[in-house]
Amino acid sequence: MPDLNAIRTEAKRLLAEGVVDVVVAFKAGETPLHPQPAFFRSADEVDQLVYDGLCQNNLATFLTRVPKQSKVGMVVRGCENRSVNALVVEKQKNRADLFLIGVPCEGILDWQKIVGEVGETVKSVKENGQNLMIETKAGYQLLERHDFLHESCKRCIHPNPMSADILIGEALQEGDPNLARTAVETFEDQTIEDRYAWFQKEAERCIRCYACRQACPMCYCEECFVDHIEPRWSESGATPAGMQGWHIVRAFHQTGRCTSCGACERACPMDIKMTYLTEKLNHDMREKYNFEPGLDAQTQPPFAAVTLDDKNRFSV
Amino acid sequence: MPEKPKIALFQCRWCLYAPADQEWVDTQLPENIHLTKTPCTGRINPLYVLNAVQGGADGVMISGCLPEQCHFKTGNMAARRQLEEFNDFLDYIGYDKQRVRFVWLDLQDRGIIQKQLAAFEQELDDLGPASNLVTRVKVAEGGQNA
Amino acid sequence: MNLILEKQALQDLLQSWRQNYDVYLPQKLERFSHFMPLTETSVLVTDEPHNTRIPPKSLFLPMTEALVKFTRYGGYEDARHEIQPRIVFGIRPCDAQAVQLLDTSFIQDEYTDPLWLERREKTITIGLGCHEPCLNGFCTTVGYGPFNKADLDAILTDMGDVYLVETFSQAGDACFQGLPVAAEETYQEALAVQHSAHDQMPVAFETENLKEKLEQNFKNNYWDEVSQSCLGCGVCTFLCPTCFCFDIVDETQRRERVRNWDSCMFRTYSLEASGHNPRPSRVERTRQRISHKFVYWLDQVNQIGCTGCGRCVRYCPVGLDIRSMLRQAHSLPFEVSHAI
């Protein structure tokens, strides 16, 4: 875990010196399992800043929601840094207006897995290297940290922020890209009927609360396709056509833009798995165009970088 | 007699078929083929394709201009990038890849579109009617979704 | 009537109801429990330390249902729904209370929603009290409780090997016909369980004067503060047992006019055709959501429109907690300028 004091010191400095107007980070929530995104506007508020493995949101989501001119400091992990880069590529924010406090990420913990293991009465969660020390009503329990990570975090390739203005803590070892590839290929190896059955089973739990959309930093459209009235692009209700259409198109709109942070899946109140969809698109972008979203703040995603050379790519 | 496969045909209005072919497409298309003309294949939103698929199309054919002959320079290329990926993606979740076909045509390709459609129809016949992702059917009585 | 039901006998009893009723009870779905129809192999979930994820309001107000069918030549007719007599078993008291609150909105003389009414009339609700109250819930704070009996035909109290069944209606009596009557001391024991559950629940926030504080601080920047990390998704409202807002949409291809759950947290909820939006940002939308529950419901029916089920607390993707929001609201000043 990166040193919390070092993060606070840096955040204080940014605010005190007027480098930024606001620092976006986390603060403690009502329970230890739910830290909240928080906006610090003065140095003396920064003592409330926290950072741990349960901070489950992608803070880059808030980048498009603060006033466009404001200078923003942000605590970023690898995925958040990539999201920021992707947003800069799409001209949603000037990189010069940002100050990124980078923290290498050991993976985000799934509070539901923890609660499923130790029960509801979690009083505190201490992270200690590879272990988790959980205090409940019944006493202390020592758990293996890796078992309680979100699936998308287990597959993470770049845990380190690549373009942070300051890195706090030691850079971690890069993840194994084969894990993501294997995940996609294992899914692809199933029969087409099984794949559809899986997709159907996941999609039909959808209640269309759009938490996945709202949690996603790349879903910043003023008007989403599902809200469009004339023409109405998809069925509006929680019907099979509506639910499947939503999941297909939401994911597809992320092609070449999704940074595999998994915030959509973590936000879903119905535990719908959806990173397997965007993972496939990311996989294809890597294989076909050698592109990974958010690795730098300049490269346009494949769909925005069409050239006539493409004629060699596709068979006539 | 079994029903013929339903095909959604998207045609770029700039892609110049030979006049006789174009007339055939415009006026004599068999009933199982539904034609949508777009200003360019680049204008084909993946949502159009999804709409066709959800609405029960057994196959989707997208017919555009040859490379370097797009009226909008790279519209057909952009479409290929997007729609080919969309096709792969639909395949990933259960709509067979072979049900989507791209055709690039030119003025000189006389009689090709008919042949392509016939061949596609034959292949779709072999595949059987599509059922995966075909969800926009008449809603069941009650429509309960509790 | 107070009866004794052996836990072992429960499964058979549930199955026997299937002859005459559609029976719904909480069953395991993925990592949570969900009200689903009883089949021969269904397993009742009782060990969940919290509620079903989707509130049982969905049994009365489905997420999506057709209201009107378009007929040929531009006509309209009512959409038909076959509604069978039903028993909803294992509903928690907070959710049952919520359904009763919703009655005040859906059943109003000439403005009665026919579908809601029919489903209500054909449903018997059998509650399961919370002898071990959940941690996110705060039912006692808002004036209800873990053994609140509103709207129930019967309620079960878990007493180890047996349930004590209290019935409150003829329909409830009929469901448990033939069970042995509980001895007075067993009943007293059950009451003790109920009271102890009630007493275990802490007061989450003060409700006295809360309405006035919220009303008078309508323009306070408190609302900016509490809404700034809100994502603007619909989790809190869709999972809320008392949220009932819906949207009416024409589905052209199905030739139907349907209603779907809607949320005041969505941008399109109050967006007008002119482009004007009375609630343009998450600040106003959060204010609407909280005020509706803790101010407007009180004005309308003199009851708080929140039953303290704790779902919004538990599942908010950014960890926003209505309890701390309201604690903070309670510490707001009365605005003196209004008193003059």
Added chain:
Amino acid sequence: MQSNGRSLYTPIPMHVLRAYYESTDRSLKTLELSFDHAENSHAFFEAFNPGQFCLLSVAGKGESALGVASAAWEGDFVRFTAQNVGSVTSALHKLKAGDAIGMRGPMGNGFPLEDWKGKNLVIIGGGCAFSTLYALTKHVHHEDHRDDYGKLILVYGTRTSGLCMYKHDIAAWHENEDMEIHQAIDVPEENWQHHVGYVPDVVRQVAPSPDNAVAVVCGPPIMTKFTLPALDELGFAPEAIFTSLEKRMKCGVGKCGRCNLGPQYICKDGPVFSLAELNALPADL
């Protein structure tokens, strides 16, 4: 409110009797609808009161809330004037005589005409929101009702003379000695013989007396916002000022939740509120 065993949400069948453009720029269109079934007509007129609105329904497009612009005595039809702004209203603009259409209503409270009896009426309207005021004026002006009320003062402003609605009747009212009518346009035009300026200013010029009078204001929000202080200056009490509100609506019967203003639903408890009532409600418009 709904009749013949129809659900709350099912429109009654109607037909377009007449459809014509109301303004020279064709942004406003008036539809006069006749009932397909006599029993629906009876039920409608039994309940109808000027100031109420209906939801007009175009299958496949949706419903749109429009104020009723006709008085009951005019005949067995209902008149609406729609501005072409959204998907439903643009579909309404495509309708012609003989087309089928659905309608739900009348909805809302309407003007409290009983309470106004014996009082002078100051009717202030702007733009296309004048439609319900037109219905009100027609109702009050009818010989059966005219004696129930005192003086009738009408102020009606539009951006241009072409946007003025119901020109025929308004021209007739200018000739009528029984009422006082002040028409205004925002910018000067040739051959314009009436006021030029914004409605609040015209109200100040006209300066109707607040004695035993009620003022009804319907117009775009910005006009209403500035007219209310003008009436206040003239001495109208908040209890004597009425306005009609609108918000996005779906169900029209106080169920779907979105049109609330504090605890009141505009569709069911409104749309007509007195300023005194509004002052007690949160400013959530």
